[in-house]
Amino acid sequence: MVFATGTPVSNSMVELYTMMRYLQYSMLEEGYRDSTGKVRSLKHFDNWAATFGEQVTAVELKPEGTGFRLKTRFARFYNLPELINRWKEAADIQTADMLKLPVPEAEYITIQTEPSQAQKAMVQSLAERAEKIRKEKIDPRIDNMLKITSDGRKLALDQRIMNPLLPDDPGSKVNACVDNVFRIWQESTETKGTQLIFSDLSTPKGRAEPKKEEAKEGAEGAEAEGEAAATEEETIMEASVYEDIRKKLIAKGIPPQEIAFIHDANTEAQKAELFAKVRNGQVRVLLGSTQKMGAGTNVQTKLVASHDLDCPWRPADLEQRAGRIVRRGNENKKVRIFRYVTKGTFDAYTWGLVESKQKFIGQIMTSKSPARSIEDVDATALSYAEVKMLATGDTRIKEKMDLDIQVTKLKMLKSNHQAQQYEMQDKVRGYYPNKIKETQLYIDCLNADLPVLEAHPAKEDAFSMTVMGTAYTERKEAGKAIVAACRLMDDPGKEIELGEYRGFPMKLCFDGAKFKVTMKQHLTHTAELSDDVVGNITRINNALEKIPQSLERHKENMVRLHKELESAKEEAERPFAQEAELLEKSARLAELNTVLDNEEKGRGGEPEREPEEDEGRGNEKPSILKSLKEYERPAPVPYGAERGQEREAI
Template sequence: MRVFNGSHLTLPASSQQVALHAHQKNAVWRIVQSDNTLLAHVVGAGKTYTMVAAGIELKRLGLATKPMFVVPNHMLAQFSSELLTLYPTANILVAGKDDFEASRRARLFSRIATGTWDAVIVTHSSFEKIPVSLNTRRDFIARQIDEIETAIREERADRGTRLVKELERVKKRLSAKLEGLSAEQKKDNTLTFEELGIDRLFIDEAHKFKNLFYVTKMTRVAGLPQTASERAFDLFLKVQHIQERNKGAGVVFATGTPISNTMAEMFTMQRYLQMNTLRRNSLQHFDSWAGTFGEAVTSMELSPDGSGYRLQSRFARFVNVPELMQQYRQVADVQTAEMLKLPVPKLDQGRPITVSAPSTPELKRFVDQLVKRTEKIKSGRVDPRDDNMLKITTEGRKAALDMRLVLPHVRDNPDSKTNYAVEKIHQIWLDSASTKGAQLVFCDLSTPQPGSRWFSVYDDVRAKLIARDIPANEIAFMQDATDDASKASLFHSVREGKVRVLLGSTAKMGEGTNVQKRLVALHHLDAPWRPADIEQREGRIIRQGNQNEYVKIFRYVTEGSFDAYMWQTLETKCRFIAQVMTGDATVRRAEDVDSAALTYAEVKAIASGNPLVIEKATIDAEVMRLTRLKRQHAESLYQMRSPVMRHARWLEFSFSPATRRCAVCFECSVGMYPSSAVGSAKSRSRFAERE
């Protein structure tokens, strides 16, 4: 695998006050030298400076004329500020939300097209409003329908009646809806993307574009994304245009979580950045790719209601991993925390601390009701519009957080996990008073409801903290910061120790929340759906610039609740993701084991409330780890011994009396010589004659 060394880069015109790390310069050189690049750097590794330096360097070298940077909506001001910090004299165009209003859009597009910009910066939502030509969209839709018709013909030949019906439905939806994916209603008659002169595209937080449409016959296998977003479709068309303009090159993706939810997202990243490679290997269709690199695994899983186990087929195992890694790492510049060894704080106790709260009779009765509702749904006795598994799962998760979210009349339970969290937050607030230590509290299943009769975990936690003598002005909700100015002011207050407890959701307080300076603790009141959300949450505190040597992360679970299922889901999803990010290509199969998943397994076991289950989970994890190490060791020994034995046999054959007597005829030597040592039969005969 090629290694890129950018230590020679001087980056003319960049500020002398900013010194890039070695991994950042290496990544810049990789972008300059490669066609397309995926900056899969851990959260907090400085991807912004890397992209900016690469874009300006490409412009300086004449390899780009007008690069465009596409950033999350809330990151526009921060990204622009950091660009000018690194390149104070850069000529940039920053297009905000107001610039994309219908009355001003034509003028903005004219400025982009006619200006000689070093960088054009837009947000994700604004980027979608830049139209792609109608012909481009029609061609793409026609190709997708052709692929489905081919799949239908193949299934009819194999008499696959069920799959034919499902593919026919997909084709019908394509004909009716795929035109709508291009967001026609959001675009007006102005210059198209192709006419703006953009020749390089940098996409920050690229995992937000993972729901890219694809055709598959694997419709009943869990673990595969089944949704298609118009945002991803729009980006895919623009990426294809940039690559056609640059002979397959010109696109850079940046994300700390390139695989955020399912393993199949690796295929999506390859479609964006390696479509030519996929076509050369006949892997551009998902089923071909999955048949080469994946297997559907059937195993027992805890049911969502926590009442028992079920058999589930899931796309959760990869085969031919070295070949997949070799292909993927041609574009992916992977940098994990272990690789970089960045100056970040260490975790107290070496891992997140799990706090388990006991179940209650009300919770048990509620879960039993959910089980009964599930049975009705399975039997078809309920209209999906009235009740469905998504609704049951959401209510089960809320009940695990606080029963009052689903049954407002229930009394406050002093042993609930929210009350346990209040105790921890208050104690840490007292212990860190001398340094004005700050804390983040993440909660996705509730929102602030000031003045409302509906129960809110946010308002409840805030009221209880104030009752424990924490000043109200030191507690803030991220949801109250509604614009860039108020967010900047709030972040400043947290960094200065004026706000010491900040509550928010992953969406509001995840990526872009740089308040790490005084953070001493982080609290997960609930478990999100995606491992990427855990990465983004914990990346707020385990980050460069935190002045504390040790920090604490708490994960709160309720026994006998949906918490066990949620942490199991995270465990399932994180296994292969961790292996991809570490670049482990010594194993041919990515099995259902990974050391990074052990903490999730521990949380799942603790949530069950059975100490024996906890002990069993620990022992099972250790056995799995040792078994995997043994298998890898045996395979490595075989790979090392095989060429040694082959050469030994060749030497023994070459110098034996029998070999000299028969003059080493070619027929005798076939299979005995290593490939590097097998010469012509005449040369071996001359050797024997000399003997």
């Protein structure tokens, strides 16, 4: 059985654990042997994460937008070579640079469009919404950062999605895409070149359906028709940007039958028919989302261009988009992939985030040796600082938020460093001197016991042991005598003199659970007894035979303790390695706080003058921002009420 996927890690490093658990469960169970010789299993995520990941705590907005919180998540991964080597036991990673497949050469073209005045104003309004959330003035059920992020992405695509009363901006990226599609359609007419347009937002769903009440009496019908005509553009934009693109392409001269939506193919048979039409050039412009037109869409035969109108959250989605055109079977040697970005909007954030994620994934899914450590990226909502930065263009706000987190982390690291220093100082003064003295005492006693043991070697043919005053030359008889002595003990709580073996006096005692024989010259050596008469003799002999090994072990411990003592002295005197970085960033943070606070205070006194300025403006055009804030849908006539309610539901 073969498992095949083009995106084993589509968004976050943690997905690799799921793949390994599915394909390499036995390997995870076996785990690995650490430096102490202990076997550590990796089958539980906590163990896997502790081995390969690091938890990083950062300050971020709560999902509901009601303030900040400290959030701990996996943001850095270590031991990547070992992790990837284990992964490659089950995975045969084949990248494009290894396969060298005969695919067309792709030219990536970024089209940047300027935002309209309305878009600038609406981005500013998003920043004000974020400000209210930050100050906990908004019920999270009404507004939160996820909603703001979603609105920001829609606004970057087309301003009419957010407010259908706004005009169609000629410089929008939707219009730029329409111009490029039409130009390439003309250029590739001879070869019947085809194109794909991707947009995950404003897909053709929920479009307003014609009302059956149109057959009602004349007056109401006329009013309804007027209502429909007045809101035609609004209905189209609420339905989908797709419809707007198709309408404009048809107006430029592309036949309607050459434009199709992937959403119109609802069954596998319909998809197969549609894909065949695209492959033979009957349909030359196909629009769809990544979900519907990504994996499994084989229409590459005549594709000359692909257009990314928006940016998905996952790098895997971008790979799937590009994989539709950069694919074996494409007749064209060179293709173009257009990516559209509206400046000063959330486009900058989403493209930057996906780029960071892709760089991260690219570090592990590569034919080259991975780095020792990498940083993970996983986020789907903008922070307050990012929204404010996009709205104002002031990168200092984001810098301040980042510095807040970095300085807090550095202070925690310094606090931990100082705690470790205090611990090392205590060990230098007390723990290590005491352990060295104790170990030296063991060594001295064992050195004194060893000659006694060597002077009385154990011989198979010359056994000798004295038990309760009687000398025995047979192991079995001596064992019986020891068992008998155990049974004759009047007071098990008191030691009794048992006899002598190999130059060591023996005593018999009972610890409340088991009988034991102790042998001592300078150090006590203990053997536990059982009802096995011969086995007891072996245990007693083994307790003495361990003296040489015990002596060597204590000598090794002595060397280790001295090394650790020297290391502890160095650690106790070692300064905080990131002290200079902490001082530098703390100074920069204080500087930013002072500047931004002064600017905020300066803005705080301006509103009092605004009424006078507004009165003197007379009949000047009102601000777009104010109009957008005060925008309300017009009150519909009775027949149109249903349509208005439906649009509100959409």
